[in-house]
Amino acid sequence: MSNIRAIRGMNDILPDETPYWQFLEQSVQRVLASYGYGEMRLPVVEQTELFKRSIGEVTDIVEKEMYTFNDRNDVSLTLRPEGTAGCVRAVIQQGMLNVPQRLWYAGPMFRYERPQKGRQRQFHQVGVESFGIATPDMDAEIILISARLWRQLGIDDSVQLQLNSIGSSVARTAYRAALVEYLEQHAAVLDQDSQRRLHSNPLRILDSKNPDTQALLDGAPALADYLDEESRADFARLCELLDAAGVPYVVNPRLVRGLDYYNKTVFEWVTDRLGAQGTVCAGGRYDGLVAQLGGKATPGVGFAMGMERLILLLIELGVVAGTSSVADVYVVAVGDEAQRTALATVEKLRDQLPDLDIVQHAGGGSFKSQMKKADKSGARAALIWGEDEVAAQVVSVKPLRDTGGDGERALQQTVPAEKLQETLCAVLAG
RNA sequence: GUGGCCGUAGCUCAUCAGGUAGAGCACCGGAUUGUGACUCCGGAGGUGGCGGGUUCAAGACCCGUCGGCCACCCCA
Numbered sequence: 001m002s003n004i005r006a007i008r009g010m011n012d013i014l015p016d017e018t019p020y021w022q023f024l025e026q027s028v029q030r031v032l033a034s035y036g037y038g039e040m041r042l043p044v045v046e047q048t049e050l051f052k053r054s055i056g057e058v059t060d061i062v063e064k065e066m067y068t069f070n071d072r073n074d075v076s077l078t079l080r081p082e083g084t085a086g087c088v089r090a091v092i093q094q095g096m097l098n099v100p101q102r103l104w105y106a107g108p109m110f111r112y113e114r115p116q117k118g119r120q121r122q123f124h125q126v127g128v129e130s131f132g133i134a135t136p137d138m139d140a141e142i143i144l145i146s147a148r149l150w151r152q153l154g155i156d157d158s159v160q161l162q163l164n165s166i167g168s169s170v171a172r173t174a175y176r177a178a179l180v181e182y183l184e185q186h187a188a189v190l191d192q193d194s195q196r197r198l199h200s201n202p203l204r205i206l207d208s209k210n211p212d213t214q215a216l217l218d219g220a221p222a223l224a225d226y227l228d229e230e231s232r233a234d235f236a237r238l239c240e241l242l243d244a245a246g247v248p249y250v251v252n253p254r255l256v257r258g259l260d261y262y263n264k265t266v267f268e269w270v271t272d273r274l275g276a277q278g279t280v281c282a283g284g285r286y287d288g289l290v291a292q293l294g295g296k297a298t299p300g301v302g303f304a305m306g307m308e309r310l311i312l313l314l315i316e317l318g319v320v321a322g323t324s325s326v327a328d329v330y331v332v333a334v335g336d337e338a339q340r341t342a343l344a345t346v347e348k349l350r351d352q353l354p355d356l357d358i359v360q361h362a363g364g365g366s367f368k369s370q371m372k373k374a375d376k377s378g379a380r381a382a383l384i385w386g387e388d389e390v391a392a393q394v395v396s397v398k399p400l401r402d403t404g405g406d407g408e409r410a411l412q413q414t415v416p417a418e419k420l421q422e423t424l425c426a427v428l429a430g
Numbered sequence: 431g432u433g434g435c436c437g438u439a440g441c442u443c444a445u446c447a448g449g450u451a452g453a454g455c456a457c458c459g460g461a462u463u464g465u466g467a468c469u470c471c472g473g474a475g476g477u478g479g480c481g482g483g484u485u486c487a488a489g490a491c492c493c494g495u496c497g498g499c500c501a502c503c504c505c506a
Contacts, residue, residue, distance in 0.1 A: 008497075060504050064431080082506080109506080114431080116500060125506055193503065209502085258505060268506095279506060306506030334464075367464045375466035386464055400466070412465085 009113070009121025020311045025106070027152045028126050032104045035145055037128065040105040042086045048076040054085040054289060056260030058200055065111040079110035082259070083127035083304060084286070085293075091131060092295035100132030106307070118277030118309045128283075129302035131290065136234040139265045139285060140241035142301050146269060146281055147247045153310070154319045159269045159280055161248065164255035165235035166203075166266055167227040169288065175226035176202055182220045189216050206254040217254065224253055231264050238265060257282065261289040265301065273316050274309060281305035327359040328428065330374035330400075331383045334367050338385040345395065345417055346383070352421050356428075375400060381427050389414070397423050 006012060013021065032039075048068050055061050067079035080086050083105055091097060106126040113119060128145060130138050143161070150156040166172060180202050183190060190198070191210045198205065206223070208214060227235070242249055249267075257266045266284035274280070283303020290298040333342035346360055359377055361370050367386060374382040384396040397420070398412040410430075415423045 005497080065504080111505075113504070114502090115498090116502095119505075123506070204504090276501060277505075282506065304506055309506060332465085366459095368466080369459085371464090371466040373466085382466080384465075388464075396465090398465075 007121065009115040011120055011122070017311070020314050021307070024153065024307060024310055024314070027149060028104075028106065031145060031149045031152055032128065035102065035141070037102040037104045037145075040087060040090065040103050042080075042083070042090055042105050042107070044080055044108060044110075045077050046080055046086050046089065048078040050085050050089055050293070051078055051081060054088065054259075054261055054293060055082065059258060059260060061111065061258070065113055067110045067112055081111045082109055083107070083125055084129060084259075084261070084289070084302060087127060087129050087302075088289055088293055088295070088300070092290065092293060097131060097290065097295060097298050100130070102130050104128045116277070117275045118306070118312060120308065124307040125304045126307060127302060127304045129300060131298050131300045133301075134287065134299035136238040136265070137241060139234075139238045139301050140245065142283065142303060143238075143242065143247065143267060144245055146303060146305070149305075150269070153314065155271075155310070155313050155317055158273055158313060158317060159271050160250060161267060161269055162252040162255050163239070163242075163249045163265070163267045164223075164252050165227060165231050165264050166223065166256055166262060166284075167231040168263055171226050171228045171231060172203070172223075172263075175221065175223050178221040178226065179203070179205075183216075186216055189213075203256045204258065206256050222253060223256075234264055257284055261286040261292070263287055267303070269305075271313060274312055277309060279306070280309045280313060327357045327377050327379045329356060329358045329381050329383060329424070330377045330379035331358060331360045331385075332367070332370040332374055333361060333385040334370065335387060335390070337390050338387070341390055342383070342385040342395075345385075345420065349421060349424075353425075381424065383420075383424070384412075393417070395420055397427050399427050 029039075048066070051066065052062055057063075061081050066081055069077060071077050087103065087105060091101060091103070104127060107124065108122050109125050110122055112121060115121060128142065130142060147156070147161070150159050167175070180198060183194075183198055183202065183205065187195060187198070189212060190205075191208070191213055194205045194208055194210065194213050203223075205213065206217065208217075239249070239251075255266055255268060262284040264285040264287070267282065268279050269281040270278045271280055272278060281303055282305075283301070285299070285301045287299040288297075289300060290296070331342055331346050333339040343360065346358055350356070350358060359379065361373060365373075371382070380399065380401050382398045382400055384398055386396075389395055392414075394414050394416050396412055396414045399410045410427060413423055413427070
């Protein structure tokens with residue numbers, strides 16, 4: 001057993017789970033297309049510099065969670081830890097910013113963290129980004145998309161929208177100073193982590209899980225009081241639009257986000273069904289990012305959702321992801337002659353019924369063992385070619401499951417090849 | 431990076447004052463000649479994560495290491 005194993009935190013997704021993935025991916029495609037969003041396919045590797053400049057030098061992601069290495073030309077590359085940076089890079093590089101853009105992408109992201117429930121080192125996100133619209137109607141659109149997707153997936157009762165505005169960077173700087181001043185007076189009460197953050201990233205203290213710290217924050221200056229006029233107005237308008245559209249939300253004045261590029265609107269969709277990693281989707285506005293990465297100043301809003309977490313939720317809630325049994329039909333063929341006939345006939349059948357899933361028995365074996373395989377495949381019917389069938393130039397169609405609810409099983413039928421399609425369809429139709 | 435729990439057949443787990451391993455499921459074969467499911471019978475499959483230590487003897491005890499799960503940190 002000292003074989004090669006998968007890298008820690010990088011999981012194989014097996015056929016018993018892929019139906020959930022397909023269900024999620026199809027839902028995502030449908031919903032985003034219905035809002036006029038175009039799909040991007042982006043590289044998994046980018047220059048390290050891109051992430052440093054967008055996510056922020058002092059964030060945990062950049063400081064300790066990136067998979068970074070040098071290529072053969074000694075250029076520092078990084079496996080993308082999130083999608084927005086690469087999307088922005090592409091949109092600048094491809095000259096797409098003359099007009100507003102509505103875009104989305106999906107794929108693997110990489111972060112060197114300790115794996116736990118709902119978190120792995122290779123994980124998958126769907127990202128949705130909108131460029132070129134600065135007004136809060138676009139924030140609302142972005143949120144409506146996510147809300148519709150939850151409905152589509154059947155998990156809308158289990159997720160809650162939390163909303164906040166973190167204002168302009170000027171407003172945030174002023175607030176940060178006030179917050180630090182307050183907290184320094186009570187530094188003794190602060191937990192270790194928060195003390196550390198006091199100077200590196202004080203805003204993050206706001207969403208600390210430590211109850212004592214939270215209690216201390218009750219007396220702290222409020223971010224909302226420091227917001228600039230425009231942020232305040234935009235946030236009010238966003239709330240108004242969400243109210244009108246009937247999307248419930250909770251304003252969480254202590255919601256900030258970890259990535260440096262956000263301003264104004266930030267939001268998270270959270271659930272209490274997944275243990276500690278309850279954020280299933282998160283995003284916000286990033287009006288400065290495009291310019292920061294060298295493009296012409298262009299506002300943006302977007303969000304990312306964690307596919308593993310959504311799938312955990314689908315499983316947890318027992319949302320059925322469309323039953324996908326291995327096959328509709330299993331083909332039994334005993335002997336060389338039978339196998340030859342079966343193979344050729346079944347190919348024709350696939351031409352006629354391309355939506356039917358047909359498994360052809362392979363590997364030989366007795367009649368009995370092939371029948372066992374047919375049963376275990378979950379197929380609803382078996383097609384049987386044995387010596388008798390070959391000699392008589394016919395094929396047997398045998399139902400394997402109860403069709404009605406009455407426990408009655410239809411009888412096996414033996415028909416010439418020309419009648420196969422018709423007979424099989426009749427049997428499958430019950 | 432920190433902490434807790436865990437590591438025995440493909441899967442879920444057991445046994446025992448420490449004396450060189452077992453069940454269920456799954457898999458393969460059989461129960462009168464060509465028919466699955468239920469039942470019965472049989473079979474294959476484990477250097478007990480790896481390395482070291484204690485002992486006459488270790489899967490069981492100790493140490494280390496690797497891996498898993500959950501939580502902290504952080505984040506989707």
